[in-house]
Amino acid sequence: MLTLTREDVRLGCRAADWRAALEQAAAALVEAGRVSAEYREGLLAREAQSSTYLGHGIAIPHGTPESRRHVRSTGVRVLQFPEGIAWHDGSRVNLLVTIAAQSDEHLDILRQLTHVLERDGVGETLAGATSADEVIAALSRAPVSARCDAGTLCLGVPARDRLELALAAAARLRQAGCVDSSFVASVVGQLPLPLGLGLWLVYGTSGVQAPALALATPEQRFRDDVGEVSGVFCLAAQGDAHRALLMRLDGLLARGDGDRLAELPAEQILARLSGESAQAETARVRLLNAHGLHARPAKELVQVARAQAVQVRVRLLEGNGEAVSAASLTKVLGLGARRGQTLVFSAEGEGAAQAVSALAEAVRGGLGEPVTPLQETREESAARVARVVPAEPVAAPVADEPLTAVPAAPGLSIAPAYVLRLPELHYAERADDSAKERERLQRALDGARQQLETLVQRTVGGEVAQILSIHTEMLGDPELRDAAFEAIGEGASAEAGWWRAIDAAARTQEALADRLLAERAADLRDVGRRVLGLLCGVEMPMPPEQPYILVADDLGPSDVARLDTAKVRGLVTARGGATSHSAILARALGIAAVVGAGERVLALTTGVELIVDGESGRVVAAPSPARRQRTEKRIDEQEVLRRAAHARRHEEARTRDGHRVEICANLGNTAHAADAVERGAEGVGLLRTEFVFMAHPEAPDLATQISEYGEAFDALAGRPLVARTLDVGGDKPLAYWPMPQEDNPFLGVRGIRLTLMRPEVLETQLRALLTAAGTRPVRIMFPMVKDIEEFRAGKAIFDRVQAEVKAADVQLGVMIEVPSCALLAPTLAKEADFFSIGTNDLTQYTLAIDRGHPQLSAQSDALHPSVLRLIQLTVDAAHAEGRWVGVCGELGSDPHAIPVLVGLGVDELSVSSRRVPLVKAAVRELTLPRARELAELALRQPTAAAVREALEVV
Template sequence: MLVLETQHVRMNQHAIDKAQALQCLVNILVEDQLVTPEYIDGLNNREQQGATYLGQGIAIPHGTPESRQFIQQTGVRLAHFPEGVLWDGENKIYLAVVIAAKSDEHLQVLQILTRALISDLEDQVKNAQSPEQIIALLQAQPASLALHENLIATQVPAQDIDDLIWQASQLLKQQHMVQCGFLSGLNLKQMIHLGDGIWSISSNQHVLNPAVSIVKTETPLDFEQQTLSTLVCIASNDQLDLSRLHQLMDILFDTTQSQSIQSEQDEHQLAQLLGAEVIPDWPSQQIILANAHGLHARPATQLVNLTKQFSGDIQVAVDDGAYVSAKSLTKLLALGCRRGQRLTFIAQPETDAVDALVQIIDAVRQGLGEEVEQFDEQSLSTAQTTDNTPLISFESDAQLENTGIAASTGLAFGPAHVVKPREFDYVREGQSFKAENERLEIALHQVKNHLHQFIAHTSADEIKQIFMAHLEMLDDPDLMQSVQRGLKQGLSAPAAWHDHIDAAATAQAALSDRLLAERAADLRDIGERVLAVLCDAPEITEPEQPYILIMHDVGPSDVARLNKDRVAGILTAVGGASAHSAIVARALAIPAVVGAGDAVLNIDPHATVLINGDTGEFVVAPEQAQIEDAIATRERQRELRAQAQQHCLEPAITQDQHQLEIAANIGKVSATAQAVTDGAEAIGLLRTELVFMSHNSAPDEQAQEADYRVVLDALAGRPLVVRTLDVGGDKPLPYLPIAEEENPFLGLRGIRLTLRKPTLLRQQLLALLKAADDRPLRIMFPMIGRVEEWRAAKAILDEFRTEYPCNNLQVGIMIEVPSAALLAPILAQEVDFFSIGTNDLTQYTMAIDRGHPLLSAEADGLHPSVLLLIDQTVRAAHEHGKWVGICGELAADPKAVPVLMGLGVDELSMSSTSIPLVKAQIRGLNYTECQRIAQHALKCESASAVRALVEC
């Protein structure tokens, strides 16, 4: 690795022109035995291709690739020319950093030097007196300190110092100045009293960028026998601009100024008083984003197209974040705006942008090309402001074989066509800005033409929308400006393009919202298309016969470029079911399995591969009998479904007369009628959080009662099992603000949240009791992990049972947390039933996020550890005469049905479309045999062993 060291600096060098300076540099390299004298030709040839002037009086001369034969040892030397040398006909250099590198090691030096160019260093470089001074100048990080209006809050309600410190750290976190963990590094013992009610606190832990947040209380607090009305929170690191911090402290210590600060109650005025960056005082309008998947590529493209129609500047911020240009697609995507967040648009005064605000707000309200349910913004605002409860905050080599994530339904087989990540060969240094910019423009024009052709020839709207977003990315002026900055620094077109795309995609992938983070693949996809043109890379040729496409990740361009009639199926190493590649595969009806691990890239080319897009399974080199069996299975499934549908209203009774209740999981009240038609004997899970999400604001008691009556009426006497509100984790409600959590799946979810928001729980329970009218109602509480939680929730329900009696009511809990399963012998004495949510129970037992693109396939509910918890739950319940249901995805898994039935569960609840087939399967089973299989399954060592046991 190349580093800049003082012993490699030669001071007081002299040259009358560039040619003499280059010879001086070669002499230094020869003297240190780094090159032979012939290396001078390489330096001269490089300068003829384009001057190596970097800026700030610095040049980085180096040889051409052809001159590397004259390099004996890689190294770098620095020569200081105090009189200066005219380098490019316009600029003088005072420091030459000459590089002898056998490959691209010089890029490490360039990275160091470009940081130095941020500051105005030319005079300091010219007047440097020692090697130590030269190195210090080049390696110094530019000092900084962020202080702007979005880091200031006034009139903050706070009950104590903890509330105030949390608010101050949140401002820094929202502006991406600090990471999780910063809050825990703030030590109350290190609070400093600045006078007149102003205190400061600081930490250097988990700091991304040095910054200061300032929080003023609504009413003064008592702290350390003093008054506290303003808190200054400092996030510091090595790049802290001490001079600016001292200026700020001077203002705070100044008696006159500090009194002014105490009287200022407006963030804008306080920012001006402190000399902070202020938000432009432009006309503004706000709107709540209603798009289900946030501001992803397609709606963002619509927004960019609209704002570009106006000449005036239009900026947008999410909640209280920083403003970015609304005409930049990449910046809009980087916002990571989710459904329910507030967008604030500001328009440049005295331009057409002011009148455009109305159109922009209306377009966002209408969904920017997507169907959305509009928010009742007044109710949302009320919900967010009337609840003054303080927000609670909390601070591979081995690859799985033959399984991935089911992404697009269907069976497919064919020879493997393995396409590994492409490697592009290009030089980092450009000829000149003009030449490289022309190369880039030609490549962009060619790629745009290809995209227009794809759009014109595809009939799938999903693909058209994706490629229209890709076109918009290529037209993004901020994208071009960023790449051109690289060109001006001497980079070649492919190098500048790749550097920017890679940085933008990395930032996108780091977003906390999984769906938006997955869109980084689109940036890389379009980036690779342009890079392939710039590098004149050959097109990937595909086999003539139908095949299984195997790639690390399949971008939309890959799928669209290939012949649909030849791509029988898709198998990828990474990816999720909601990625654009999966969307395109489903749109083209191509079976796909994704997230199967990097080992799939080692499959022998042309080896036959069989994939199952319904289960996520795949087989390499299947026997002919397996292929024939897959074809026969596909046909049998069609016939079986048709027959099962004819008998779906009949009960599920085994051959030895054991009956299971088969119920449906629903999230919309309107889905009840179809569930009954599909053969549901009950609703085994009404996901009321989805009912809540169907409303623009929190539904009141009357609205909920009406919804529950729709379900009960459609059931016509069949039982209804209702899960009380289960939000948090991966299911936020926009009108129920929850503080950001480092690990939301282990935070405020389910009953943990509603016990802290008892008004919500009381309203829901009262609405259910009123709607029941003595019809069979089963209420269960989610995410119970402790006996105390069950008793607290049950006590709230008991408050209303005397006034609103329900003679056909049962009350139970969800078994989703291992602690609840282990406590089942105690809980079974008090509850009326258990309903096992196998999705979460598996997730928490296996410690695997069930949505993880690489690990989710390993979170198998048939793992013996999960089955043992189910077995304990069932035995405890039956000992006390209580029933047990299964309402997770496992209930409809054909391999799981005999095991679950053999363990003694009393009910299986699933998507209503699965009911006919599950009922048909149960009618062909023997309960005694299922009990034998279940007992063997409990002794297995893995989920795959259990599945193999069921096959036997």
């Protein structure tokens, strides 16, 4: 929002002409210390390019990009000219909002001003204002945006009752942050009003944070005692801001477009609600202007729209769903369209197709500005050609010289390299027979689904099957298929239409997550390439028959799942992070892997010998005989240790001087509890219960959850089970529980925050865990807790359920994943029964590095002394209150970290089932005093690298 002070406003100014007014504006910025005198030339140059007049008597002079070097600090000066000035484009200006911006801050100011201009009489108010406060009040009023977008739709609800649909729609508005619980309560019991065509409406005004319109539709239309039901709208009303939503709804009903609304995909529903009828001609185009749809290109667009024979409307595909007149400058500016977003033009009547085509072409042409295409992604390139060849050849790693990468999966191996180079996929962009192309695509989709189902049946790792199941769900996504079919209907080939749909979905995923969900987008493209290969009749190259180390740019989850573990000795990728799906699957399959090694590894020759160290994150090409001999000796020693550890896997883990450390298993699937016990796990230290939810097309009910959790309790035979309550949001969205857009989902509504917004879901899960446990030990912990308040809120629900179920052996704890939680551990330890430290997230939040970031993930090391100090604080606080502490992150299985964690006083380590015997063996090699010495040594180091170096030396 525009922030102004009284010092920023000058009233009662006079000027002979617009140049004199601009001189005064420039002088005001110089006097305020915002710019140097040269900035004046930039203001004049901007007006020479295009008028900065907005409308309603307001102009917003600002410099050219070249003049930014004269800006000392970003700021605004507002000059009022009550008598008005004749502007050079013939307009009459009463207010200059003169901007000095060091980058593109003026665009945000501009967008706010377009909302200001929408208010009736604002020009007269500003021209006649007699105080700075009046001007500030008029310009600084925050715009209220009414929502009706994908985040407010709740489609395919398994309901047979209008009231249930009404409640689902209200709950969706609460999830979207538009209303609070009091609004939902006001809707409960409210009889929906009939709108006709099987549509109904409920509404409320209490607890409204932002006006919004939600729609809940049933899986199938049904008839109840009142009539046909195909959907229930829920309106959050606030002042006059919701009237636009009512007008959109009224227009939908008046056109008769609501009849089959429940049968449409989300994108088409939003199109109908935006005012696009089923008969409308539409055109989509991606905006390529560097600074988005700001004043100059918007003015060009408006001029093209006004020249058309029919009225054209435009909406932002990624926006709130409102379509506005393309002939209104203020409305077009108000869209706030940015580079890379998609504009949707619509029109009806004779000449509509030509009109929307003309506007789309104008946008493609840059609207008077030079534009450059969006940078093509590697995935796009892989679909068309094998890879983007660098401008300059990249040199392969030097022989016998260690190359540092990101450790992804532990292990040490030596084998010849097999460098995977993707085949070229050539296809025609256009096709004449749309029906034939749709049939080809459907056959490819069916074939890809069969391939994935076969892979799921072959896999034994829970994580592998889960992720490949997600890929199968993606193949069945009707929106993807419909988007591809729509492109084919416009003349695209099956290949081009499918890749266009995949790319659009992947780009949307990346944009919503601000790059934090890039791995999810990689999954989409992995699915897309599978189908594309079938369409093109191209198969992936066959690997050699003898053992090898696979080297690739990056690998999709299905690529890893296809690997023959009898032949693959290791994985090396140029890109990717340690928490990407491919890295997770490599760990699950027991394959040594390093990722993020850089493009140099792609210059390796197939057949060159490689050493891969998945623990230290090192790759050595063409090792010397001496290094090879040392590595072979290490491999032999590790094999001896592995066999010895396996033989003693069922024994307790005690240090040489008798100190006991529990070693448990992390599980993502209850079916693998028996395997964990067989490998020596003394319990389950982390059950990721979200996989129970992700494995079902809708939220699992109480009976389903009891059955799932009961399987794990049965296999554990009295050993403790530590279950993390539902942890979705961030990088783990649920298809049936869509979340509103968040710029930083890892810092948003996830974990305990999310389940507290859906207390009925949390209560059902707690009831299922306690019921399934019965007399067996269960430890329940809340994820992403930031302080005692969130823990108490969850505990209140737990206490209520436990009072009814009365499970015999229960503890309630907290996951330490947020630095604030570690720092406040003394207060939490007084009320929580235990702590479990999730070092993956704790490291990410402490170091402010996304652990999946392709460039930075190598620096996201949980052995960083700052993370170790937070662990120390947590352990000290817990032990002071007689509580126990576990570590369930990747750090627990790091050979360098095990002695440090034991020395810090950690009571339990929970690791992947495969690592249980080796971690037990590592503990048995220690003494407690020595472990404490190593912990103190680590805490004294300045960096993670220094910690590792110090521990290696000793």
